[in-house]
Amino acid sequence: MASEQNSNRNSQNRKTSFIESELIRLENENLYRQINVFDVEKESTLKYKKKHLLNFSSNDYLGLSKNKALLKQLNQQIKLQISQCSSRLISGSSTKIERLEKNLSSHRDTQSTLIFSNGYMANLGVLSALGDKETVIFSDRLNHASIIDGCKLSNSQVNIFPHNDCSILEELVKKTSTKKKIIITEGIFSMDGDFSKLKEISKISKEYDCILIVDDAHGDFIVGNNTLKNYSGTPAYFNISKEVDVHISSLSKGLGCFGGYVGSSKIICKYLINKSRPFIFTSALPDFLCEIADIALTNAKKGTHQQKLYDNIDYFHKLIDEYNILNVKKIRYSPIIPIIIGSEKKAMDISTKLLKKGFYVQAIRYPTVNKNQARLRVSLSAEHNKHQIYNLLNILSRILK
Ligand SMILES: Cc1ncc(COP(=O)(O)O)c(C=O)c1O
Numbered sequence: 115m116a117s118e119q120n121s122n123r124n125s126q127n128r129k130t131s132f133i134e135s136e137l138i139r140l141e142n143e144n145l146y147r148q149i150n151v152f153d154v155e156k157e158s159t160l161k162y163k164k165k166h167l168l169n170f171s172s173n174d175y176l177g178l179s180k181n182k183a184l185l186k187q188l189n190q191q192i193k194l195q196i197s198q199c200s201s202r203l204i205s206g207s208s209t210k211i212e213r214l215e216k217n218l219s220s221h222r223d224t225q226s227t228l229i230f231s232n233g234y235m236a237n238l239g240v241l242s243a244l245g246d247k248e249t250v251i252f253s254d255r256l257n258h259a260s261i262i263d264g265c266k267l268s269n270s271q272v273n274i275f276p277h278n279d280c281s282i283l284e285e286l287v288k289k290t291s292t293k294k295k296i297i298i299t300e301g302i303f304s305m306d307g308d309f310s311k312l313k314e315i316s317k318i319s320k321e322y323d324c325i326l327i328v329d330d331a332h333g334d335f336i337v338g339n340n341t342l343k344n345y346s347g348t349p350a351y352f353n354i355s356k357e358v359d360v361h362i363s364s365l366s367k368g369l370g371c372f373g374g375y376v377g378s379s380k381i382i383c384k385y386l387i388n389k390s391r392p393f394i395f396t397s398a399l400p401d402f403l404c405e406i407a408d409i410a411l412t413n414a415k416k417g418t419h420q421q422k423l424y425d426n427i428d429y430f431h432k433l434i435d436e437y438n439i440l441n442v443k444k445i446r447y448s449p450i451i452p453i454i455i456g457s458e459k460k461a462m463d464i465s466t467k468l469l470k471k472g473f474y475v476q477a478i479r480y481p482t483v484n485k486n487q488a489r490l491r492v493s494l495s496a497e498h499n500k501h502q503i504y505n506l507l508n509i510l511s512r513i514l515k
Pocket residue numbers: 232233234235237258260300304329331332364365366373374
C-alpha cells in the first residue's frame with residue numbers, strides 16, 4: 115500500500131515537474147504573480163490584511179461602481195432574477211439587453227451594438243469572426259492581451275507595428291496585397307495611458323481599404339467630443355467615430371459595471387451573431403447587469419464625474435512636476451499614469467513600500483509590459499480627493515529618493 119502511494123507520488127512529480135521549475139524561474143526573475151485578497155470598503159479604500167488601503171489601481175475611473183444611487187437601483191433589479199441561464203440565441207436575450215444595446219448605439223453613434231460577456235470576450239469574438247487564414251491583421255505592439263489572443267484565435271497573419279508608428283504601419287499595409295486587411299489599436303492604451311494616433315490611423319485604413327477596429331476599454335465614457343461633451347470615447351475625441359468600423363469596449367472600467375460590447379454597422383453585427391463563437395456559445399449577460407449599466411450610462415452622460423476626474427488628473431500632474439518625479443507619462447485627460455521604474459524587483463519593492471504606508475499601487479511587469487519596463491500604474495478616479503492624491507505623491511517622492 116505504502117509503496118503504491120510512493121509510486122503514485124513519484125509519477126505525479128514527474129508529470130508536473132515542468133510546472134514547479136517554471137514557477138521557480140518566475141520567482142527568480144521577479145515575475146511570479148499571486149492573488150491578493152481585499153475587502154471592498156466605502157469610497158476609494160480597500161481592506162487588506164486588516165489594513166485600510168487607498169486604492170490607486172482600479173479602473174473605476176468615474177467612481178460609478180460604488181455610486182449610492184446606482185447601488186440602490188441594483189437592489190431592486192436583482193430581486194426578479196439572477197441570470198437568464200441561457201445563451202443569447204436560445205432564451206437569454208431580453209428587452210433589458212436590447213435596451214442597453216440601443217442606448218450604447220446612440221452613445222457611440224453606431225447603427226448597432228452587441229453585448230458580450232466582457233471586453234476580453236468581445237476582442238476574441240470580433241477578431242476570431244472577422245479574421246481567417248486569408249486575413250492580415252495589423253496590430254499595435256502595445257495592444258492588450260485580449261487583442262493578442264483574439265489575433266491568435268483568428269488564424270490570421272499578424273503584423274505587429276511599433277507603438278503608434280503610423281509611417282511603418284502605412285509601409286506594412288501598402289505592401290500587403292491581401293484583400294482582407296484589419297487594423298486594430300486601442301483608444302487609450304491600458305498600460306501606457308497614451309492616446310492612439312487615431313486620426314492618422316483612420317486615414318491609412320480608409321486609403322488602403324482596411325477594416326479599422328478600436329478597443330476603447332479605457333477611453334470610453336472618459337473622453338469624447340469636447341465641444342459636444344458626449345464622453346463617447348476616443349474616436350469621438352478625435353472626431354473620427356464614423357471612420358471606425360468596429361468599436362470594442364468594456365462596461366467594467368469607466369462605467370463601473372460589468373460586461374463588454376461591440377458597436378458597429380448592422381451588417382457586421384448580423385455577421386457576428388452568426389459567426390462569433392464567444393458571442394454564441396456562452397450565457398447572456400444577466401439582466402440586472404444590463405439594467406444597471408444602462409442606468410450608469412445615463413449617469414455618466416451628465417459629465418460631472420468626468421470633470422472631477424480631469425481635475426484630479428491635472429492636480430496629479432502638477433504635483434509630479436513639483437516633486438520632480440521622473441519618468442512619468444503625463445497625458446491630458448488620461449486617468450492612467452504610469453511611473454516607469456524599469457527593474458521588476460525595484461517596481462515590486464516600491465509597490466510593497468507604498469502598501470505598508472496605506473496605498474495600493476500595483477507594479478506592472480512582464481509579460482503585461484516589456485521586460486525592464488516595469489512600472490507603477492497609477493489609475494485615478496473621480497472618487498479620489500486632493501488630499502489623498504497629495505499624500506500618495508508626497509510619500510512616493512520620499513520612497514523614490
Ligand atoms: C484594452 C483592454 N481591452 C479589453 C480588456 C478586457 O476587458 P474586461 O475586463 O471587460 O474583460 C481590458 C482589461 O483590462 C483592456 O485593458
